Amino acid sequence: MTLQKDRSQKPTPGPAPDGARRTNPKPEGASRSGWRALLTWRWLLLGFAVAGFALTEFARHNPDWTETVFSRGVYPALSSAVAFLPSLLPFSVAEWFVVAVMLGVTVYLALSVRSILRARPRAKGHALVKAVAGLLGIASVLYFAFVMLCGANYYRHTFAEQSGLEIRESSTEELTQLCEGLAADMTQARSQLEEAMAAEGVATLDEYAAAHGGFAAYADGAVGAVSALASRYPAFDRPLFSPPKPVLASTLMSYADIAGIYFPFTVESNINTSGPFFPLPATMAHELAHQAGFMREDEANFIAYLACTNADDALMRYSGYSLAYDYAISALRKVDPEKAAAISATLSDAVKADRQERSRFLAQFEGPVAQMSNAANNAYLQANNQTDGTRSYGRMVDLLLAEARGESLSDELLQE
Structure with missing residues (x-):
């Protein structure tokens, strides 16, 4: 009786000839790696900018909602929660926040430039896109926070109307x-x-x-x-x-x-x-x-x-x-x-x-x-x-x- 080999198992490759380099086969789906790169956290953070812009436009065209729901509901609770810890300190946290953001962005830019310079010629474009996407992501988060803690209130009813x-x-x-x-x-x-x-x-x-x-x-x-x-x-x-x-x-x-x-x-x-x-x-x-x-x-x-x-x-x-x-x-x-x-x-x-x-x-x-x-x-x-x-x-x-x-x-x- 003749024994058949299990074709479901891949044969173990033998040793490479002397002086030759073994190359791993290209993983399945590698062609989609560029698309996956676009779905990293850097790009996902851009959603904050979209949300902030949408809220601003909605507030602009709906002052009654802005006054009743946001300015007298969401904003007092949210801003008070954010203010709680800084309110316990005798110094301005804002000053150090600005310094920290400036230092953080500076370090991020330096690391990004180094990454671009060290990247292989074909990968430099990808490294540049990642760096730019990161900056845009940071800006998006800050913009959304601005809208929630300040910006939307520009579209509430005026104090003259309320008084x-x-x-x-x-x-x-x-x-x-x-x-x-x-x-x-x-x-x-x-x-x-x-x-x-x-x-x-x-x-x-x-x-x-x-x-x-x-x-x-x-x-x-x-x-x-x-x-x-x-x-x-x-x-x-x-x-x-x-x-x-x-x-x-x-x-x-x-x-x-x-x-x-x-x-x-x-x-x-x-x-x-x-x-x-x-x-x-x-x-x-x-x-x-x-x-x-x-x-x-x-x-x-x-x-x-x-x-x-x-x-x-x-x-x-x-x-x-x-x-x-x-x-x-x-x-x-x-x-x-x-x-x-x-x-x-x-x-x-x-x-x-x-x-x-x-x-x-x-x-x-x-x-x-x-x-x-x-x-x-x-x-x-x-x-x-x-x-x-x-x-x-x-x-x-x-x-x-x-x-x-x-x-x-x-x-x-x-x-x-």
């Missing part, structure tokens, strides 16, 4: 009366500060602030002032406000003409501390308004004014009135410079001295860096539903005028 303030054209006389009222309120707050400073034996506002707990105390005060707005405006009700943080690189921020930055990736309000202290409480409240989901600059300014001027601390009230007066008098100066000058002349000597000190500080940082920073900020605002760019800051005056007219809805209607 019932009627924005309309106003006369020069109304603007003049607004400036006169703000000048009087600012002077009164400064007078109260002078009395307190005399009683406590301090000579400057910076010393007064230090005697009352310094940056940390006013950061907590700003959180309290903005949180208190929730009693009238429910949109400010959120699980957590992360206290504002001082920035180590404050001098660099001054050169860039930046007073504060809301950093969405850590949900932190970062404050430039290199100048006089009295504008800081309003800056803190402004950045906390962003943290509450109000991204429009004019609205954040107005919210800061509301929060600070209703605070118990005289320095916070002075800061809020100073912020509002800056914008109102600037608007009046454009339409009636003589009236603006006359109102400015009524300010107390102490108020004038404070404003001159701040002007001297800011003047030393004027230059091309500030101009480029403002241009970049203008482009950012225009890309995020603020089509007037930095000119949208001037709209705060319309909100101030509307509030001065008292044409807001009752608290009962606002709660509904």
Whole structure:
């Protein structure tokens, strides 16, 4: 009987002839390896960009959904969760986040260049594609995080709509009366500060602030002032406000003409501390308004004014009135410079001295860096539903005028 070999088993190859190299047979499906390379994690991360863009476009065209579901539902819970750990630290995590990202990208680029240079000639293109896909993947994740922690809120209902303030054209006389009222309120707050400073034996506002707990105390005060707005405006009700943080690189921020930055990736309000202290409480409240989901600059300014001027601390009230007066008098100066000058002349000597000190500080940082920073900020605002760019800051005056007219809805209607 003849035995047949099992044809299902492959014969064991014999030794290769001397001097010859054995080559392994090409694996089945190797021709599809190029397609498999396109499905690595680098390319899959691009899905985050698609999701972020889709959410942005949906939010843009559905403001009711954005306000109700995202800005008052998803965003407060998500941003509070992200903010929790950074809020426990006394320093700005955002600064170190930026440094870490910059170092990480630098290392990634260096390793990618090395990989491309070491690759075989036919594989250099594949290595380049992988490197580019990796960068795009990182950018996609960051973009998605930006949309979830900041960007979609640009398309919510405006604060004017939520507060019932009627924005309309106003006369020069109304603007003049607004400036006169703000000048009087600012002077009164400064007078109260002078009395307190005399009683406590301090000579400057910076010393007064230090005697009352310094940056940390006013950061907590700003959180309290903005949180208190929730009693009238429910949109400010959120699980957590992360206290504002001082920035180590404050001098660099001054050169860039930046007073504060809301950093969405850590949900932190970062404050430039290199100048006089009295504008800081309003800056803190402004950045906390962003943290509450109000991204429009004019609205954040107005919210800061509301929060600070209703605070118990005289320095916070002075800061809020100073912020509002800056914008109102600037608007009046454009339409009636003589009236603006006359109102400015009524300010107390102490108020004038404070404003001159701040002007001297800011003047030393004027230059091309500030101009480029403002241009970049203008482009950012225009890309995020603020089509007037930095000119949208001037709209705060319309909100101030509307509030001065008292044409807001009752608290009962606002709660509904």
